[in-house]
Amino acid sequence: MAKKKASPKSDHSSVLRRHAEDQFAEELAEIAKVDDRQRPPNWRLSPWAVVTYLLGEPLDNGFQVSPKYVGSRRLMEVAVATLATDRALLLLGVPGTAKTWVSEHLAAAISGDSTLLVQGTAGTAEEAIRYGWNYALLLAKGPTSEALVPSPVMTAMQRGQIARVEELTRMPSDVQDTLITVLSEKTVPIPELGDECPAEKGFNVIATANNRDKGVNELSSALKRRFNTVVLPPPKTAEEEIQIVEQRVASLGRALELPSEAAAIEEIRRVVTVFRELRDGATEDGKTKLKSPSGTLSTAEAISVVNSGVALAAHFGEGHLTATDVASGLTGAVVKDPVQDVIVWREYLETVVKERDGWKDLYRACREQL
Structure with a gap:
């Protein structure tokens, strides 16, 4: 042929x-x-x-x-x-x-x-x-x-x-x-x-x-x-990482011609915060020690999670990024080992996400994925 x-x-x-x-x-x-x-x-x-x-x-x-x-x-x-x-x-x-x-x-x-x-x-x-x-x-x-x-x-x-x-x-x-x-x-x-x-x-x-x-x-x-x-180190600050994710998601969205609004900066901020806290083994304020999962939770994976969420929002959601759209990608990025990482993720959801102001929607959406 x-x-x-x-x-x-x-x-x-x-x-x-x-x-x-x-x-x-x-x-x-x-x-x-x-x-x-x-x-x-x-x-x-x-x-x-x-x-x-x-x-x-x-x-x-x-x-x-x-x-x-x-x-x-x-x-x-x-x-x-x-x-x-x-x-x-x-x-x-x-x-x-x-x-x-x-x-x-x-x-x-x-x-x-x-x-x-x-x-x-x-x-x-x-x-x-x-x-x-x-x-x-x-x-x-x-x-x-x-x-x-x-x-x-x-x-x-x-x-x-x-x-x-x-x-x-x-x-x-x-x-x-x-x-x-x-x-x-x-x-x-x-x-x-x-x-x-x-x-x-x-x-x-x-x-x-x-x-x-x-x-x-x-x-x-x-x-x-x-x-x-x-x-080349990971981004030093959350703001640096948020800027990287926002730029790359916007660029990928144009390349893929996704019929969606720009990714909500608040959802990007939450994804980046989850990744950084689990990577560092502690919450942003340093008050709570956390177990880290087996994966790397890199900036590239954060970009993938948000980009996947944008696609879900565009084709099956409300057209703008919500907690429901990022939950499955977030869970998939964290849970690489179906036994060990599930324990780490559940503990993080219950002790951090559930108790954080304004994060109840993300908590419910992620719990539904488990």
Whole structure:
């Protein structure tokens, strides 16, 4: 059966999730207009402009750049400065701390292309880092440059762009170690052709790793030395986390064309409060100690809970977000272990949610889910 021809890259009308360089093309173009600072070789923007794109702020011409990352400016400055050197960047953190999101936007702003991506899994092979072969051509003509299939990392080296490696610690150790030559020598040897692929100026690697995966396939000391590690923490304050959830839910709602009003800020605040209290093992005022469930209860999961609630409200509810709409998603996010987490969740509902002023509707809606 013939495959449906892919739409041209310039046509994004039916794309569910656009790449950062496409979704924020106008912002990147406006920043480039006012960016008169020094740019490293092959960079689309200066380091200052990249940080401006990530954190969002009004430009001198009045154009408002939207924030992509809510958090420490210094962390983003360190990350961008690292990529301007010969050191690779490792973004480390618990699940849901925007590692992949930051990685994509860094590549989009620096190279104009965030698609040179290697997804790390237990089955990732060396070819994903180095190169593979078109076996039909290999059998017909033997090892030739035409038969060689470059990996995303090799392509980034050839173009002088940023390559992204997701979930680095999920990859087998021997595959991880293929990065050592790439990062130290800035070349990929091709012994079958008696040749090599040297990196053009501008090439670098952004890797992400989940620090809860320590020990899965821990990085070797040699590989760790090739990276500068930036730890992305969870949002420091509830207001930061609420802002992140509100922005991402609004963006996802537009992409999914949900026929709903903007998510109610009060419901977002309650979801974020529940997540933060259960994560921290204590109520906001510190007066009540709580048991924490087995899940991570990350900001990304809070976004998912609210977004699911918005969809329920739009298609089956009153058109605006209520406690009933978020209750099922909230329960599903907390209860990962059907025995242990149910006990933790029930206790939290009875001792905190039930007694909190204005939360009776959320208490009743969540109790109905158990």
